[in-house]
Amino acid sequence: MRPSCRSGSSPQRSNAVSLRDLLVLAGDYPLPITPGIVAGCEGAGEVVATGPGAVRVRVGDRVMPTVFPDWIDGPFGLERAAQLGGTRNGTLAEYAVVPEEALVPIPEHLSYEEAAALPLTAVTAWHALTGSRPPLPGQTVVALGSGGVSLAVIQLAALAGARVIVTTSDVAKAERLRALGAHEVIDRRARPRWHEAVRELTDGRGADLVVDVAGTLEESLRSVAIGGDVAFVGYRTSATAAPRTALDARVLFASGARVRGIAVGSRAQFTALTQALATGRTQPVLGRVFPFTEAVAALRHQERGDGFGKVILTHA
The missing domain is CATH 3.90.180.10 (Medium-chain alcohol dehydrogenases, catalytic domain)
Structure with a gap:
């Protein structure tokens, strides 16, 4: 035992x-x-x-x-x-x-x-950010909404020196998202095709990493740079929301991106997260x-x- x-x-x-x-x-x-x-x-x-x-x-x-x-x-x-x-x-x-x-x-x-x-959402965010290619200073990370994983993504990506773009359907939360480290906040109600706003903010290149917590995989693929990463964390934003529609395979192929399913993280990743939080005195x-x-x-x-x-x- x-x-x-x-x-x-x-x-x-x-x-x-x-x-x-x-x-x-x-x-x-x-x-x-x-x-x-x-x-x-x-x-x-x-x-x-x-x-x-x-x-x-x-x-x-x-x-x-x-x-x-x-x-x-x-x-x-x-x-x-x-x-x-x-x-x-x-x-x-x-x-x-x-x-x-x-x-x-x-x-x-x-x-x-x-x-x-920390054990669930923060570790998931750390895995999403570091499980493939950790963002470098100046690279662009997109987080969706203001749920627990996305808030942790904002803080950790900003801690790494990345440029953070966040989408939200609640503009009242925009300043709070900026205070956490978001550089730009996209209003999804004003810009329902939010991937176009990401392209505009990145001069057409797209983001290096999109952390998709909502199952909007097609929009995430349209907003990521060729050769970039999409960390696929969740397929719905609430227990009652319907799952998203099927993905057009042509969009996946054209994106040239890597899509990774994220299942929280290991003890080693959890430990690395705590070390990063301690270094940055991040809460x-x-x-x-x-x-x-x-x-x-x-x-x-x-x-x-x-x-x-x-x-x-x-x-x-």
Whole structure:
């Protein structure tokens, strides 16, 4: 048996909820879900006990679990697809038992609430940005909307010195997006063919990387530079939105782009993310904070989709 540790706040300190949780509840999640499993895959807490032979963590350590406990490094595969809140008990509990290999230290500058915002959306954003060719200073990255992944993409791409273009259908959020690091914000309502605006802003060249969280793959391919990358993160923006229509294969061929499906990330990628955040003293964007006893209200708030920043549960 692998060494394991129990982490929490009283002893689990904080959790986060996301679109992923809504898709699981709606029975529309692409990976297997075991009935009756403890929900949730995002959390942060402190180690209160360790199993025999544990060497990576000690009692008192502040830690976060990886979403895929068996995915330590390397490419994703079915042999690494076991996930918290899916096929293994998740984090929406006062205590969680997690293999020590699946734990990542919390950066010193982050609170437990901020740390709980990292395991799913922030790691996904890091994987999207760095899993192929990390953006170089001056290159262009496009993020879609103001969901958790996109907000993290903006912060991390700006931290790398990239030029960040963001699309939004809520112009009231434009200044907040710029404050996070976006250089240009495209109003999707005024410019529904937003890929044309990306082309204009890049003098016809297109973006080096588009992080597609909404399933608008055809528009993403029309906005990316020849030989660029599209990180395909999600196929819908809410649990009730209909999936996008089929892609015209001619658009894919003509783009000359590489399309990568993104499945959160490994422990190694999570660790690299925390190092980048610590270096830049960067904090994730938090939205509403609910008591742990109001988890249902937090999920309903997430379902409305009108917030800005991660929805957090605190055990304080």
